[in-house]
Amino acid sequence: MDLLIISLVALFVGVLIMPWARRFPHLVAALDGFVLVSVAGLVLTHLLPHTIHAVGAWALVAVFVGLLVPWLFERGFMHSHGRGLFALIPLATLGLCVHAFLDGTALALPEVTDEHSHGSGHELALAVVFHRLPIGLAIGTLGARFMRLKLAILVAVIVTLFTVAGYVVGLQAMPEASVRGLSIFQALVIGTLLHVIFAHPLHLQHDKVKWVPLAGTLGGLLGGASMLMLEHSHGPEHGPGIWDTFLAFSLEASPALLIAFLGAGLLHGFMRPSSLLWIGRGSRAAQSVKGMALGLPLPICSCGALPVYAGLMERGLAPAAGLAFLIATPEIGLDAILISIPLLGPELTIARLVAAALVAFLVSMVVSRKMKAKTVTEGEGEDATPLPSVSARLKTSVRYGFGELFEHIMPWIFFGLLIASIANPFLEEMALKEISPFLQVIIAALAGIPFYVCASGSTPIVAVFIYQGLSPGAAIAFLLTGPATNMTTFGVLNRLHGRAIAITFGLAMAFFACMTGWTTNIFLSEVKIPTIESVGEIHSHGIHSICLGVLAVVTLWALLRKGVRTLLAQVHPAYGGHHHDHDH
Numbered sequence: 001m002d003l004l005i006i007s008l009v010a011l012f013v014g015v016l017i018m019p020w021a022r023r024f025p026h027l028v029a030a031l032d033g034f035v036l037v038s039v040a041g042l043v044l045t046h047l048l049p050h051t052i053h054a055v056g057a058w059a060l061v062a063v064f065v066g067l068l069v070p071w072l073f074e075r076g077f078m079h080s081h082g083r084g085l086f087a088l089i090p091l092a093t094l095g096l097c098v099h100a101f102l103d104g105t106a107l108a109l110p111e112v113t114d115e116h117s118h119g120s121g122h123e124l125a126l127a128v129v130f131h132r133l134p135i136g137l138a139i140g141t142l143g144a145r146f147m148r149l150k151l152a153i154l155v156a157v158i159v160t161l162f163t164v165a166g167y168v169v170g171l172q173a174m175p176e177a178s179v180r181g182l183s184i185f186q187a188l189v190i191g192t193l194l195h196v197i198f199a200h201p202l203h204l205q206h207d208k209v210k211w212v213p214l215a216g217t218l219g220g221l222l223g224g225a226s227m228l229m230l231e232h233s234h235g236p237e238h239g240p241g242i243w244d245t246f247l248a249f250s251l252e253a254s255p256a257l258l259i260a261f262l263g264a265g266l267l268h269g270f271m272r273p274s275s276l277l278w279i280g281r282g283s284r285a286a287q288s289v290k291g292m293a294l295g296l297p298l299p300i301c302s303c304g305a306l307p308v309y310a311g312l313m314e315r316g317l318a319p320a321a322g323l324a325f326l327i328a329t330p331e332i333g334l335d336a337i338l339i340s341i342p343l344l345g346p347e348l349t350i351a352r353l354v355a356a357a358l359v360a361f362l363v364s365m366v367v368s369r370k371m372k373a374k375t376v377t378e379g380e381g382e383d384a385t386p387l388p389s390v391s392a393r394l395k396t397s398v399r400y401g402f403g404e405l406f407e408h409i410m411p412w413i414f415f416g417l418l419i420a421s422i423a424n425p426f427l428e429e430m431a432l433k434e435i436s437p438f439l440q441v442i443i444a445a446l447a448g449i450p451f452y453v454c455a456s457g458s459t460p461i462v463a464v465f466i467y468q469g470l471s472p473g474a475a476i477a478f479l480l481t482g483p484a485t486n487m488t489t490f491g492v493l494n495r496l497h498g499r500a501i502a503i504t505f506g507l508a509m510a511f512f513a514c515m516t517g518w519t520t521n522i523f524l525s526e527v528k529i530p531t532i533e534s535v536g537e538i539h540s541h542g543i544h545s546i547c548l549g550v551l552a553v554v555t556l557w558a559l560l561r562k563g564v565r566t567l568l569a570q571v572h573p574a575y576g577g578h579h580h581d582h583d584h
Contacts, residue, residue, distance in 0.1 A: 003125045004107045004167050007132045008160055014136020015156045026215035033219030033564045035133065038226055039197045042127040043190050045242050049422060051190065054183035062184050066191015071199070097162040103128045104166025106189050128189070135159075198568070213563030220564040245421040249343070249460055254547035256338030257413065260456075263334050264299040265401020269393040279325065280318035284368065291324030292360040296353070299333030299405065299456075306492050313496060319371035323364035327509075330483040331356040335409060336455035343463040347527050348472055355476050355516045363508045370504075371497055407558050410551075411567050412457030419461050433469035437525075440474035441517035445510050448482030455483040472524045477517035485509050 051059035107125045139155050279290035300308070309326040313319075332340075332352055340349040388396070435443070462475045485506060493502040558567060 003110070003129055004104070004164070007103070007107060007129045008163065010129060010132040011136040011139075011159065011163075012153075012156055014133045015140045015152055016136075018136070018140025025212050029212045029216035029563070030219035031133065033216035033221075034223040035219075036197050036564060036568075037220040037223030039127050039223075040194070041224060041226075043194060044418065044422060048187075048190060049242070051183045051187045055187070058184060059187040062187030063191040063194070066188040067195050068191075070192060070195045097159060100159045100162040101166035101170060102189050102192060103132070104163040104168075105170025105185070106166075107163075108167045108170060213566065214560055216563040216565060217559040220559070242418075242421045246417055249417045249421060250551075251544045251548055252342045253339045253413075253417070253460070254544055254551050256342060257335065257456075258547050258550060260299060260333075260335030260338045261401040261406055261409075262398075263401075264405055265397035265399075268400045268405070269395075269397030279321040280316070284318070284320045284365065287318045287321035288324040288361045288364040288368075291321035291364065292328045292357055295325040295328030295360065296332060296357060297334050297337075298329050299335040299409065300329050305329040306489065310492060310496060319368040320364050323368050323371075323505075324360045326489075327363055327484050328356060328360035330455060331360065331480060332455050332483075336459060339413070339456050339459050343459055344466070344475075345528065347524060348466075348475070351472070351520050351524055351527075352476060352479055355480060355520065359480050359509070359512045359516055362512050363505065366508050367501060367505050371501060402554050403558075406554060407562060407567060409454065409456055410555060410558070412454035414457075416454070416457030416460045437471035437473060437521050438518065440471050441477045441514050441521070444470070444474040445477035445481050445513040445517060448478045448480070448513075449485045449506060449510060450487060453482035455479070458482055471517075471521050472527045473517035473519070473521035476520045477513045480513040480516065481509055 048059070048063070051062075106128050110125050136156065139152050139159070279294055280287055282290070295305070298305075305326055308329075309322055312325070313322050337349060337353065340352060344352070387393075458479060462470070462479060466472065466475050490502045490506060493505055
């Protein structure tokens with residue numbers, strides 16, 4: 001009952017203070033950062049592991065449904081304007097009421113789950129309480145934009161009634177309050193919580209105000225500190241703690257990451273844009289080889305490679321060279337190579353590099369047969385800008401490697417390490433070894449096509465999956481299609497070259513990824529990667545600790561400059577409300 005009362009008070013506090021708080025953007029940003037980090041910390045390090053332990057992969061399905069349903073609801077009405085947007089208020093209220101009923105049911109969970117789930121019901125209720133304040137702030141914002149304060153209070157009263165109803169009758173309304181059923185319900189609420197805190201920031205209108213990113217970061221650090229205290233008080237319940245595993249992974253990868261960011265910065269600072277045009281000379285096979293060779297070491301993701309590719313094609317680059325560059329660049333850069341060695345082992349790292357080069361060459365040869373290069377006049381696009389001094393280029397290199405590139409790549413690596421640390425204790429329950437290696441390759445290749453994953457960030461995730469039974473070939477197939485293909489890539493290819501080329505590109509990537517994966521399983525069926533338990537044991541001190549400390553300082557500086565939301569938007573622009581633009 002206490003948590004229910006606190007959650008209702010937080011709801012009304014949010015509604016009533018929003019008209020006042022809007023004049024203090026730093027306060028709103030700090031609240032947003034605290035809620036984002038604290039609720040996400042509760043969900044990812046406590047609630048999600050509990051639900052996976054209870055119901056296995058079905059927990060992930062329920063989380064996905066909890067994320068998808070509100071997203072579809074909002075997307076269906078996002079394009080309304082004027083009076084149409086005002087008409088969304090009843091629909092938004094209905095959505096809030098449904099969510100409030102789930103919240104109320106979650107607040108009643110501690111009374112029935114503590115003895116079965118080691119307190120996970122209490123932690124879910126605590127997460128619900130934390131996120132009630134931003135819901136109240138959202139209602140207050142809606143009232144400030146479209147209606148009077150009295151109407152906003154009425155909406156809050158209706159939401160309160162549904163919350164109380166969920167608390168009183170929610171569990172009785174469920175078919176059976178079994179531990180399994182309650183765990184699936186918790187996963188559903190987890191999905192809605194993640195959607196609310198990630199997709200609905202509170203301070204978008206104040207992102208350009210001075211010191212707002214700093215305020216958001218300080219709030220996030222406070223939220224992170226509260227989650228670490230909770231982690232310390234509860235202790236690990238499923239083997240090594242999540243943060244212990246995360247620290248071990250981070251220690252192992254930190255020297256490679258420092259070298260990668262420095263090397264990428266030097267490439268950026270000392271390579272002239274016009275130097276890319278030489279890859280379009282020679283035969284089609286030579287063009288593909290040069291495009292592939294140039295793209296492989298560059299630490300640029302697909303969102304950064306796409307504008308470079310479009311610009312080169314506009315300047316008349318040969319299609320075979322452009323496609324090979326487009327495929328090879330995001331698949332494995334210097335950063336991905338260096339992080340693969342300690343986490344995947346040298347054998348699989350070499351296989352990953354060879355596979356990326358081979359697929360980039362083959363796909364570019366197949367797809368470019370029906371493409372024509374743009375005709376350009378002689379001298380068009382030549383780079384006549386004089387070269388800066390060596391010292392200036394060194395400054396540019398450091399500023400880019402540990403600035404723009406770091407801010408884009410590091411959030412992916414952080415989430416990759418975190419997901420790997422969370423997934424490690426539970427993947428044995430997913431019975432990956434029971435799926436044939438042949439079928440694993442097909443599933444992995446197709447799974448990577450529609451989604452955007454960073455080559456570096458996906459490496460620790462794949463390492464954990466291999467350790468728990470995924471075949472090396474399936475890992476290679478996913479690492480090929482994931483970074484190089486996504487819906488944005490297909491959209492750009494469709495705009496530049498037509499739908500037929502985009503479809504051919506996707507089919508060719510899937511086919512050659514599968515062929516490469518099956519071949520990898522033949523030659524590396526017994527490949528061994530560093531075990532999860534051994535990661536970080538040998539290198540827990542010395543140079544690894546120093547490198548991790550340097551990365552932590554650079555990360556903190558990036559957070560203070562950009563804020564939690566802006567860095568989070570690098571992983572998905574909807575999470576931060578910013579455009580995902582890059583000037584690689």
